[in-house]
Amino acid sequence: MSNFTAADGRHIYETDRSHVFHSWSAQDKVTPLPVSHGEGATFYDYDGNAYLDFSSQLVNLNLGHQHPRLVKSIQDQAAKLATIQPAFANDARSELARLLTEAAPGNLSHVFFTNGGADANEHAVRMARLHTGRKKIMSAYRSYHGATATAISLTGDPRRWPNDPGDASVLHFFGPYAYRSPFWSETPEQESERALAHLENQIILEGAGTISAIIIETVVGTNGILVPPPGYLPGVRALCDKYGILYIADEVMAGFGRTGTMFAIENFGVEPDLITFAKGVNSGYVPLGGIIISPEIVDTFREKAYPGGLTYSGHPLACAVGVETFAVFAEEKILERTQDLGQRVVRPRLEAMKEKHDCVGEVRGLGLFWGIELVRDEETREPLVPFNPSPEENQPMLEFAAACRRSGLWPFTHFNRVHVAPPLIISEEDLNRGLDIIDAALDELDAYATPTLQAASISS
Structure with a gap:
């Protein structure tokens, strides 16, 4: 894939910003990432950075990028x-x-x-x-x-x-x-x-x-x-x-x-x-x-x-x-492997994150379709960011997404939630690596949450 260069990426970005009108966006505030190619559960930018696609693009890429x-x-x-x-x-x-x-x-x-x-x-x-x-x-x-x-x-x-x-x-x-x-x-x-x-x-x-x-x-x-x-x-x-x-x-x-x-x-x-x-x-x-x-x-x-x-x-x-x-x-027994990965890998990993992180209020899902609901307080269930947040109110989720991307994962976030929806063909190794990245990024969000359960445990 050496044909892709950073200069190509810059040209594509500049042309996009000059001529493409983006959906659901204020046009002067979007910074679309130029994507060079994809394979399986991963896509790449023109600087050679790889991203695990934990949103399956818009939860449509069920069989992954470039399935032969x-x-x-x-x-x-x-x-x-x-x-x-x-x-x-x-x-x-x-x-x-x-x-x-x-x-x-x-x-x-x-x-x-x-x-x-x-x-x-x-x-x-x-x-x-x-x-x-x-x-x-x-x-x-x-x-x-x-x-x-x-x-x-x-x-x-x-x-x-x-x-x-x-x-x-x-x-x-x-x-x-x-x-x-x-x-x-x-x-x-x-x-x-x-x-x-x-x-x-x-x-x-x-x-x-x-x-x-x-x-x-x-x-x-x-x-x-x-x-x-x-x-x-x-x-x-x-x-x-x-x-x-x-x-x-x-x-x-x-x-x-x-x-x-x-x-x-x-x-x-x-x-x-x-x-x-x-x-x-x-x-x-x-x-x-x-x-x-x-x-x-x-x-x-x-x-x-x-x-x-x-x-x-x-x-x-x-x-x-x-x-x-x-x-x-x-x-390729896609249904069977989706059920298996969802129950054997994703469910216990997310439930462990709920126990570990003060900012996680609930986890829920089926197959490879999961949501992590983020809160400021586990007792009151106050959302980490409000319904339909302003850009300023949404800062914690922006920080979370940026942390994931720095570690090589492209997350799906919406309001106070993180969604786990990778391609159904993702390897177990990549699935665990992506969950590791989310787990680490949640560490940063814990600073926004009240450590109610920990405090209760210490006081008792």
Whole structure:
């Protein structure tokens, strides 16, 4: 890789700053790192620095950088048929649709392909409204569903605020969050029961006959790695059945092995009416998303046209990588190793960090999808930085991220949390090395926390 030079990096950076408009950013305050290449769980800059990718880019690079089989699948497909419009049948698209429906829970039967997760959620909402004849959609606070028109309205985090007023028929509710329970629950089971009661009350007060669907991230991603407590998702399914509401499972981030099962919903024994997906379906090598659809919804559009489509729906290059992804998952036993690494390595390491560090309030997750919640006080659970912090308030997290990068790890941080979401192909050695780096960086954050447990131990 000696062809990459520091001068190349400086030129790329200067050109970027002169011409690229960056998402979610004040343009004069971004300093994007020029990346030269990647391999497996690591990427490199033009100065030769290596970074363990503990965020899988945007939690989409499930099979890692430059997986040779995924790269070859693009090359082979491009040599045969680089593109074709959606009205034609294509072998890569057809085969991926078959694989997706066979892997999905229950009897979901068809796939509508999109270019990514946001437009998958847009079209899932459109299908739900047309199928039920109702307008309203319910989504949770502490969620992210995309940045397009309806998807940003569905989103329950501060990124929605500058885009309001958006879709006025979107309603938000409180999902379960046992560590910071909005229902004053004392156990996960109590949290589930009270969260379901809250949701049913809101359905009743909004008018069940006006609500077309409830959309939920199966495991909340960017907004906390919130694993639903026992009984919650089956309870949501029961409420949807009771009131004739569709259940949309947003698996854009949590799907394709991230939690140790192909779809995260498999962990909870629930069959939704629609599953939206993207990201891990082909590790983001070529943009791709979609919706897996129940036969009942397909029947709605057998004799009348579905009013939606995209030029690049089911692009053959993207679908070819998706087909190869299923083969890699099977042959490299990706699901099995993800479950093993999550339970045998990540869980005990993070639990040990919780015991060691005053700044760690809770750790939670499944597979290779974990969150470390950081606090100033373990007793009061005051967050290390507030919800939607200003740059000044966010200084501790900036210091943490900088410490990780100096040690060769690129972390995923959001508000007062650190997320652990490396590529599913990461070696056990690299996984432990990355956790060592996080552990060491947390030492610096302990200075911001009240050593309550240590003080109690000394006084006793």
